[in-house]
Amino acid sequence: MTTTPTERDPEERLRAGFDATIARHDRIEPRDWMPDAYRRTLVRQIAQHAHSEIIGMQPEGNWIGRAPSLRRKAILLAKVQDEAGHGLYLYSACETLGVSRAELTDLLLAGRQKYSSIFNYPTLSYADVGTIGWLVDGAAICNQVPLCRTSYGPYGRAMIRICKEESFHQRQGYELLMTMMRGTDAQRAMVQESVDRFWWPSLMMFGPPDAQSPNSARSMAWGVKRNSNDELRQKFVDMTVPQAEALGVTLPDPDLRWNEERGHHDFGEPDWEELAAVIAGNGPCNAQRLAHRRAAHEDGAWVREAATAFAERSAGAGAR
Amino acid sequence: MTTTPTERDPEERLRAGFDATIARHDRIEPRDWMPDAYRRTLVRQIAQHAHSEIIGMQPEGNWIGRAPSLRRKAILLAKVQDEAGHGLYLYSACETLGVSRAELTDLLLAGRQKYSSIFNYPTLSYADVGTIGWLVDGAAICNQVPLCRTSYGPYGRAMIRICKEESFHQRQGYELLMTMMRGTDAQRAMVQESVDRFWWPSLMMFGPPDAQSPNSARSMAWGVKRNSNDELRQKFVDMTVPQAEALGVTLPDPDLRWNEERGHHDFGEPDWEELAAVIAGNGPCNAQRLAHRRAAHEDGAWVREAATAFAERSAGAGAR
Amino acid sequence: HGELAGYCLMLGDDALIMSQRLSEWCSRAPDLEEDIALANMALDLLGQARLLLARAAAADPGVVPALPDGSPVPAEDALAFFREAEAFRNVRLAEVANGDFAHVVVRLLLFSAARLALLERLRGSADKVLAAVAAKGVKEVAYHRDWAGRWFLTLARGTDESHRRLVAALDALWPLQDELVATHPLERSLARAGVGVDPASTRDEVDAVLDQVFAVSGVDRPDRAPLAGVGGRTGRHGTHTEALSRLLAEMQVVARAHPSGRW
């Protein structure tokens, strides 16, 4: 159990270098040394993020075929396509940590890696397309903007690109709702009903209260995460309240009011039991979302096999 | 190649008995002797008729989910269910001739037995439900009423029951069209458009002109068939023209007019080339209809296997 | 009367949406006999739906969607074809998309076990119309439950494949079972008034019926939590799955294209 100084020193030097990089708020790059736990945390977080983009295609994709104007159909199709693109960048970032997209997909389909719980809620009207843009993408941006400065280089750079596109999506969502609010009574009611359904799930996107968030402390120390759940949730509420007023919708929280003293909005407690149920797999759409993803994956297996066989044959022919 | 008188006489006596039964317009029953060709002709005709009932569920079934009133949905669902029932009687009649439903189904799915070409036309509006009742069931009744007196007992008795139900369906179809004609302009246009599409295919339901109908002569001699194609077609036209007038629709044939001298309506020539194309398998829905039937059959294979296995197990348990 | 109307919509929408899903089987069943049986059950439930929607409209005309002046569309059709998804009050079990034959067997078993227990009690309703609908429905739904029970047993004890498919369907649908025996405030209120039935009062009986089917079939009762709602709202509150609006898009398309149509 003794180790020679020569064995110990390099690892200690590497760790010191890593710590110094983190302390400088500089980036760790794929070829840099990093602690195993850091690598595992990153893989878990980036994979979960990538899976969220892919699963997140479904709730909005549900309305592409029914978009009520050709302009909105184009916007929605392009948005869902962007989500596929975000999934691609993020799986690539994960691959720099030595885990392949295929492995990550298997972990998702086996239920061994998570995705954002918000996508386990159903989309029930076209207004949901706007609300997801406004509230869900809005909350995602609050979560993600700090990640542009995250310590792992490929992840941070992917996030810069993603956040830029997400902001665009958020504005489009808000603009859809604004347009609908200038429409008919039925459209206004549709927007309000949608906001009623998505408000609390959006607040839960920031995760459980800080006191109950087990992974947060270490992630913050490593610069993988840069703000606490409750800080980000507060920021989101403060940002959203005036937008709701401008829109003319009521956020469904009787406890929501400006607190002059705190300089923030007070707001009610989300239903953490519902969040727990959704995380446990019993949300309204968990089974549906995974079944959809699994069906697409399985239905496509023969195509991927054909492409591989064809590529091998072509390479073989080229080599000859 | 010599046969003894004792070998010959019985067959000749049987044949004489058969011929006498036919001549008396009496029924041949399953246990009676019959010529092989008679049996084959009957199997072919009854099977084709059974298949027509089953395939015929699809064009109307296409609109059950979209029926525009609950009353019409119930009527349509019950009608399509009746067609399944007709299929059942007819397959049973065929089974008395020694061919099982499973064999006949295989012949249908392999494309080796036909069904009525009319079902290879698409249903494109709810008015088609009415038009099929009025024109298609109407033509079918013209074809089938004589078959109630057909020489083969089980077939004739099945036809009596079927014709009764078909007449009911025909009245329901006509009543739907009549109701729609009392509705909006859009509904009246829908009825006219539907009649425009189904008129000629309905006339073709009586088969090619007599001069080109190879199987007719023998079938008539055997009392399997009792009227020629052209006779029945004329009867149908004469019956339908006043119904169209009462309805307020125009039959799409500029040559259609009363011929005082003949005491019948003259009418134009159907597009026999189109009929030939449809019979050859290139009609608008041939592939679709067979694919639907095949899918239902294949999707149900595991259920039929389970039922058989369960029945065998239960029988085994009972025997023990 | 608003409460009675709302209650009739719950029972009527259950029947209507379930009937719609059953009727999708038409021309697709494993054999002709089952094609006919499924159509029969769809027809039974459609009949129940029509009576219940008509009763809802009579109890409170305010629940019937407004149509153009002079539209000849009867109230039952206005309710079936001109409400949006969120106005439907059916349980989510009735609306999810069809799967294989095991799926229709399991769905019918869960649905009719609960509905039969409910209708049996509803025969004593203080509302004579509801009582009569229930009396008629009991005979129909008893047949549906038996059909489903027989097929459940057959598939469970048939082949390995049928057993596997049956268990998969049961796993998939079980989370939707609880909603059938959960109580909506409206149901509690009408049960107190002797007009409706609190589904929770049928829970033990329904459990016993299902447990017996499971036991005979050698299938374990699933150990799966109920499907969560959204903020506690489920089908009975008008918060449905994504499947309902797709079902309605098909079901309502012709009627809506002709709001003044006669059919």
Add this chain to the structure above:
Amino acid sequence: HGELAGYCLMLGDDALIMSQRLSEWCSRAPDLEEDIALANMALDLLGQARLLLARAAAADPGVVPALPDGSPVPAEDALAFFREAEAFRNVRLAEVANGDFAHVVVRLLLFSAARLALLERLRGSADKVLAAVAAKGVKEVAYHRDWAGRWFLTLARGTDESHRRLVAALDALWPLQDELVATHPLERSLARAGVGVDPASTRDEVDAVLDQVFAVSGVDRPDRAPLAGVGGRTGRHGTHTEALSRLLAEMQVVARAHPSGRW
């Protein structure tokens, strides 16, 4: 101008309905790269459809369905969402239901081979708008055709299963190919006027392109007759398959529920 409008509807509806079918693949493709590619092609065709429907409406406002007074619905949307199936002028190939991935590859190959040949000629249209739409479309559809050709080859020479599926898809879709290069009287008339293109004039070129793909892929050109119409009427005349009204029921449902809606 009525003729020009009708012609624009043919080309526009082809693109619109094909785009709708392609977009159904979203979140269902064999991998992310193909998911993105299919969405891209759906977007390209949607863009072409919008320009062509707008041109149709400008050429003859009479083709645009009437909406309630004061409805803010633009002409392109009135045309897309408020016409009944029989008013659509697309070929039937565009509308039939999606099958597997081989089906989308074959459909895109047949569709874009014909559309590319057509658009290349249409760049010289006397109608400046059509000429511009065609010039833009040529680049897009050339990519679609290449994508489909590459995948056709890949599936043909991939595995036994991919070969079998490809041939099955080709057999199923081939009877719909002829309609792409058949001439409607309107097309003949506009071709004479130098505004449109007679698709029959592209037949040899399209055949050559397809034959080359078949040859490279080692797949036989199918020996199957064209799908008959009804009394000679096909998609171009508004006589469609049963698939179109179902597609439209989905596509139009939200727009039609809100004929005065703003989106």
